[in-house]
Amino acid sequence: MACKKEKTFQFVIVGGGIAGVTCVEQLSSQIPSAGVALITAGPHIKAVTNYKQVSRTLEEFNVEERPSSVLEEKFPNLTVIHSAVKSLNTQSHTVETADGRVFGYKKLCICSGGRPKLLTQDNPYVLGIRDTDSAKVFQKQLSNAKRIVIVGNGGIALELVYEVEGCEVIWAVKDKAIGNTFFDAGAAQFLIPSLESNKSERAAPCKRPRYTTEEAAAAGALQTFTADRHLQRQGSGVTEPGSALGPDWHEGIVLRGAEQVSRRVSVEYECEVEKIFTSEELLNSPQQTLRPENVGTWPVYIQLSNGQTFGCDFVVSAIGVVPNTEPFLHGNSFAVADDAGLKVDDHMVTSEPDVYAAGDVCTACWELSSLWQQMRLWTQARQMGWYAGRCMAAHVLSETIELDFCFELFSHITKFFNYKVVLLGKFNAQGLGPDHELLVRCTKGQEYVKVVLSGGKMVGAVLIGETDLEETFENLILNQMDLTPYGEELLNPNIDIEDYFD
Numbered sequence: 001m002a003c004k005k006e007k008t009f010q011f012v013i014v015g016g017g018i019a020g021v022t023c024v025e026q027l028s029s030q031i032p033s034a035g036v037a038l039i040t041a042g043p044h045i046k047a048v049t050n051y052k053q054v055s056r057t058l059e060e061f062n063v064e065e066r067p068s069s070v071l072e073e074k075f076p077n078l079t080v081i082h083s084a085v086k087s088l089n090t091q092s093h094t095v096e097t098a099d100g101r102v103f104g105y106k107k108l109c110i111c112s113g114g115r116p117k118l119l120t121q122d123n124p125y126v127l128g129i130r131d132t133d134s135a136k137v138f139q140k141q142l143s144n145a146k147r148i149v150i151v152g153n154g155g156i157a158l159e160l161v162y163e164v165e166g167c168e169v170i171w172a173v174k175d176k177a178i179g180n181t182f183f184d185a186g187a188a189q190f191l192i193p194s195l196e197s198n199k200s201e202r203a204a205p206c207k208r209p210r211y212t213t214e215e216a217a218a219a220g221a222l223q224t225f226t227a228d229r230h231l232q233r234q235g236s237g238v239t240e241p242g243s244a245l246g247p248d249w250h251e252g253i254v255l256r257g258a259e260q261v262s263r264r265v266s267v268e269y270e271c272e273v274e275k276i277f278t279s280e281e282l283l284n285s286p287q288q289t290l291r292p293e294n295v296g297t298w299p300v301y302i303q304l305s306n307g308q309t310f311g312c313d314f315v316v317s318a319i320g321v322v323p324n325t326e327p328f329l330h331g332n333s334f335a336v337a338d339d340a341g342l343k344v345d346d347h348m349v350t351s352e353p354d355v356y357a358a359g360d361v362c363t364a365c366w367e368l369s370s371l372w373q374q375m376r377l378w379t380q381a382r383q384m385g386w387y388a389g390r391c392m393a394a395h396v397l398s399e400t401i402e403l404d405f406c407f408e409l410f411s412h413i414t415k416f417f418n419y420k421v422v423l424l425g426k427f428n429a430q431g432l433g434p435d436h437e438l439l440v441r442c443t444k445g446q447e448y449v450k451v452v453l454s455g456g457k458m459v460g461a462v463l464i465g466e467t468d469l470e471e472t473f474e475n476l477i478l479n480q481m482d483l484t485p486y487g488e489e490l491l492n493p494n495i496d497i498e499d500y501f502d
């Protein structure tokens with residue numbers, strides 16, 4: 001880093017996504033006199049609006065893409081620099097940007113997010129979706145497509161299989177059921193009929209804060225157990241990167257293919273991708289399994305481990321994210337977790353002095369609460385950015401700070417297949433081993449309620465539909481009350497559980 005240092009800021013934040021912007025806001029309001037720089041690769045920044053604390057740990061908010069001037073007007077001591085950081089020197093406490101400028105920092109927070117994991121690199125027929133630009137590329141390619149293959153079983157795949165119309169979708173999942181990152185097989189079974197229905201037959205829209213960008217503009221309680229209602233006690237065992245998209249990113253974007261069909265999704269279970277071929281490669285491959293007349297019909301072919309090969313217009317790689325740790329690692333000694341995130345302690349500090357990290361780029365490596373786990377989600381990016389800002393300020397002011405309460409209990413509100421979905425604690429019995437029980441209540445087409453009990457105490461829950469149970473269950477999980485005496489009554493729809501535990 002030979003260039004001359006242009007300026008030294010007390011705080012430098014890298015990344016204008018939710019984590020970075022929330023960190024900036026927190027620092028700027030806590031120490032208004034401090035010089036703060038936000039260095040970000042994208043042209044816009046993300047802003048949280050209409051923030052609503054739904055319960056002690058559940059939160060909802062809108063996300064808007066905005067010009068950075070809005071933030072600079074609000075915080076006079078803030079300078080926003082629109083350029084990617086191309087190198088970091090933790091010894092000299094400096095960062096160099098792609099446009100050749102060098103800035104010093106007293107404390108730095110890396111909030112550079114993540115990028116989609118791709119099944120193969122540099123293949124024009126394999127798309128990842130992350131930011132507004134990649135969403136536009138996807139939309140454009142889809143408008144001419146008759147068949148696409150979606151690989152992955154998490155958030156993006158769940159959203160796409162439901163939203164894409166006018167195009168045949170082949171959905172390749174490596175599990176026995178859909179949506180493994182968010183649900184168990186029971187919930188998957190509850191949701192599957194929604195995939196088979198037409199758009200007009202879908203569940204009534206649920207209310208949820210919307211994701212907007214400037215450019216994209218973008219039953220009452222049942223009285224009886226019905227035939228379809230099941231209450232069960234089950235055994236256990238079941239280019240420059242822009243900011244990531246978020247809630248309802250597909251609202252206001254037409255996700256329509258070239259066909260007249262409404263939606264046609266077929267799921268290929270328990271399979272992984274063996275190979276992706278172009279037409280020419282397939283013709284020259286000695287082991288090709290397709291009938292010759294099919295070869296050449298599609299621009300790309302995907303061979304799955306179940307022996308099937310499908311031709312399609314393109315493949316969507318929805319197999320998770322890789323933290324954006326480049327170029328921060330070069331020449332430094334950051335400790336990196338197995339998932340490639342920058343390891344942070346309970347004050348969001350990395351292994352390098354005066355360097356913090358928050359959001360998708362980092363991996364929480366403190367002793368985690370037994371009811372919380374990291375997932376790379378919008379809410380956690382906001383919480384981590386906010387807490388990192390508080391820690392940075394506290395360290396400068398020589399104040400002590402305790403790990404924030406939001407890391408006590410995992411909670412997430414979202415929407416899948418147009419159902420409201422609330423996840424609490426160890427919602428999938430993560431890490432509990434065989435020593436747990438599941439209680440399930442299900443009303444077809446209406447609600448799916450699952451609680452996870454360990455040692456008689458509630459440790460997690462999945463609530464799909466308008467159940468109104470989230471606050472009560474959150475309290476029961478946080479209180480760790482012994483629920484053994486209540487048994488299955490806990491999910492009896494004839495009991496108003498809120499009054500019961502008042």
Ligand SMILES: Cc1cc2nc3c(=O)[nH]c(=O)nc-3n(C[C@H](O)[C@H](O)[C@H](O)COP(=O)(O)OP(=O)(O)OC[C@H]3O[C@@H](n4cnc5c(N)ncnc54)[C@H](O)[C@@H]3O)c2cc1C
Pocket residue numbers: 014015016017018019020039040041042083084085086111112113114129130131155156240241242243244245246247248249324326327358359360361376377378379380381414
């Ligand atoms: C399609 C999609 C749908 C999603 N839906 C949901 C949802 O419904 N609910 C939910 O909770 N989460 C959702 N997520 C996840 C959520 O969007 C992310 O977890 C969250 O936005 C991460 O925020 P972040 O600030 O850590 O990173 P990002 O939003 O990725 O921001 C990173 C920032 O760093 C900048 N940057 C990167 N490298 C550099 C560099 N070298 N120098 C300078 N700047 C750099 C980028 O330009 C960007 O501004 C979704 C994600 C995707 C892709």
Ligand SMILES: NC(=O)C1=CN([C@@H]2O[C@H](COP(=O)(O)OP(=O)(O)OC[C@H]3O[C@@H](n4cnc5c(N)ncnc54)[C@H](OP(=O)(O)O)[C@@H]3O)[C@@H](O)[C@H]2O)C=CC1
Pocket residue numbers: 151152153154155156157159173174180181272273317318319320321375376377414415
């Ligand atoms: N509504 C919401 O909350 C939404 C959240 N998001 C977030 O955005 C980010 C990106 O979403 P997405 O890409 O769907 O990531 P997710 O982490 O949600 O899901 C990735 C999925 O791909 C599977 N997978 C991993 N590697 C392979 C492979 N080689 N072949 C086949 N499948 C594989 C994973 O299985 P396994 O888990 O077994 O590794 C998992 O099912 C995530 O952080 C996600 O949480 C996205 C959309 C909506």
